Amino acid sequence: MLPFALLGAAPPAAARTGGWSLAPAGGGRPAFYAEGVPGTVLRDTVSVTNPGRTPVAVRLRGSGVPAVFARAGLRIPPRTRAEVPFTLTVPGDAVPGDRTGALVARDAHGRTATVPVRLRVGGPALAALTVEHLAVHADRITYELVNRGTTVLVPRVAVHADGVVGRVLDRAPRTLPVRLPPGARRTFGEPWPDRPVLDAVRVRLTVTATGGARDTADTSATFVPWDAVTGGSAAAAAGTAVLLRRRRGHRA
Template sequence: MSPRKPYAALLPLLLPFLLGLLAVAPARAADNGSWSVYPVSSAVAARPYFYVSADPGQSVQDKVVVANNTAGPLTFRLYAADAYNTARDGGFAVKSLGERMRGVGAWAVLPKDRVTVPAHRTVTVPFTVKVPEDAEPGDHPGAIVALDERIDRGDGSVALGVQRAVGARVYLTVGGPTLPALAVENVRISHHQPLIPGLGDSTATISYTLHNTGNVTLRPRVALKAEGLFGRTLLTRDLRDLPSQLLPGQRVRLTERWTGAPQLDWADVRLTATAKNTKESATASFVAVPWLVVGVVVAGAAVAGRLLLRRRRRPEGPRRPGARGTARPAPTHSHAKAGQTAGD
């Protein structure tokens, strides 16, 4: 077996993770310390990302800069890619080379797919975004990516190899009707409490899915409210660990931990998600019961019930003759005289 095969086998798994680092890039350039990718500055100011608006059937031209920050020349594979939200935290990430593209990744045309950048120099590459006639209106986020195809083997202590990539985000908006729509789906609650009330903390983990069902990018906010029996408010909270941008069609699975959840109550939990021009809610409930105590009480009641039932079914013993309350038979007497027969 070639020594490169173990590295190559891991590349499809690791490359999307590395491309996800685009989410933490500086505001003015996607940068990993060795090279950066960013739009050509306009006459007014530097652009943090590409913001492109086009109607179906229209083409838009722009330029991307690839900067080499190292002491030696670097060669990159250039390609356009569609963006998506990562399942882990909803961060902005782009598809890896070879995946199926439907938006920017399919519509952006680069004059060449490889570029060599001298040490401490930059290279500017023009590109064209050709929007199809049948393109759906709304947002189509993506990126122009510079991929270093060399395999970084690290320190060689493990059979692991990675490729690094940096991309400049492209926010493409296709003209036409827009529909902001947000859904809260699959709300689940996992509740844990001590066996004996008061002897430990009670926690609940609330998991849910945010789904952008519209065609525009949203900045969601989620409010959590929990009510107990008789409408008592148990918790109100604005959730923080949310994606800064939820892209069209994307789903993100999120969780929220509730420390100090009730130990004896019926709790109704409502999640309300809002974004610009859209609002949606979903609910779920759980019963907080000290099951050990309930089990002991039920078992005790069952035992007491069986003992009482046995006592009622026990047969009574025979009573002594002449005992109080028993009826004695009346004595019989014969009044027939001697020499007479009964009936004379």
Template sequence: MPVLHTLKRAGVPLLTAAALYAAPAHPAAADEPGWTAGPAAGTAAAAPGGARPYFYLAGNAGTVLEDRLALTNTTDGERTVTLRGADAYNTAEGALAVRPAAPGPGNAAPGAGAWISFGAATTVKIPPRTRAVVPFTVTVPPASSPGDHPAAVVAAEGGHEVAVRVHLRVGGPTLAALTVEDVSVRGKGAAAVIAYTLVNRGNVALAPELSVRARGPFGEDTERGARTLPVELLPGQRVELTEPWPAAPVLDRVRFTLTVTAPGGARATAATSAWFVPWRLAGWLGGALLALGGTTAAALHLVRGRRARRDPLSDATSLHVPEPEHELTGAAR
């Protein structure tokens, strides 16, 4: 059963919602829903001041873990909120999202979201100006693999959903590993970007850092130091990212080398090459060469035509053909 706490209208600050670590399954309404959801305060894992941005639970396979969700009604009317567990994943662009409630064709097999249970409190009625603290359990199956199992607690009412992340780690050996794939260069000039795919090959979530080195035969080597990418890469997930490269050369063949690292010893490199050519200048040069080629062909054609029209005997030596002489066969008549 949820524990209800009445909030005073003045003098006591309302609890704020935890930072959303996963995108809502449905677009949020333009106005505020009138309620918030987040980890309940008062546990050893809470930060100073009692606030926790997400749930963090750890245990071995076969154990049952417990925590509490706080729902706060900030309006003068009763709110009815439904609760469920959900699997968390990376979108193709790297954002964190949660699986829909109803399984369907193409959905991934159930993960840690199915381990979350609110018992009989899957639907909670929250009186006006009241905070409800709802306990829930996470039952880790005995055959669970070690490492991170991304999940979330989802609260919903009237088409508005709020997902609060559950960072769940199952005890055992952990492996931080990743690969960089499908590296290519898109665009030109200041709009050039390096596109690539990151794949988490280990069993723990990664906070990757990227460094880029560019080398060209006609230009100096350029190296961009490591920077933390704005993505948390979950185990088994792949994301497609781009890195701006506004310093692309005017004319050069550049080899780009990407190096990605992450805490825990994860490291991967990949490379690609690309030509940077000023296509307007290339078009002008191509037109000039084409015009030059046409002029040369016309000149050759003219010379050959003149030779064909000349008299074949005009330059020959004149031949003198003597007239035939009459043979005298007898005396004069």
């Protein structure tokens, strides 16, 4: 059975609508603050206050946070405050960092009140990424980056290519204009307009990020000017061809 209390003076509320209000129990808190490692069950209490002269029926739910209430639907008598215990379980696959959400109450007339929830997920910070699906096209190098760690990464990429007689591409590390969140996969491209016309090359791409994250991938490609070989008919149809002999390699 939920605890109910008759009101003298109503306590300060974080959110109010149509006369009833929603707030953390105990007063003095504008929001709920919780912290724990994945799998932790956190407990707190929310207050629904009805200072009016008629009963109020509301339903409670969590928005953006996994909240479970002792009673999701309740009816609060006039001039009464209901104290509703609830739990927040930090997801087992949650990565370290801050999350935001809210507890939401809605009455029979569609009016809602919310209280913010600030959840901090603890655990070790791990910076890790992989380079995947490196490929060479006619005038472009494409690849995918996957954030395998628990921190947001800002990658830096360097590209090198060696041909039969020496280096044909040498790009120093540069920072990509992207923030890669944990678990994210993104596709990127490196333009190569001055590629060799006739050569067999080996392309190596190296990506690093703060925290020690690092990975490399390499592939091979053969550039053949088919217009010179066939008298121009192939060039008119397909342009310069790139024959790929992909070989994948990692050094994490």
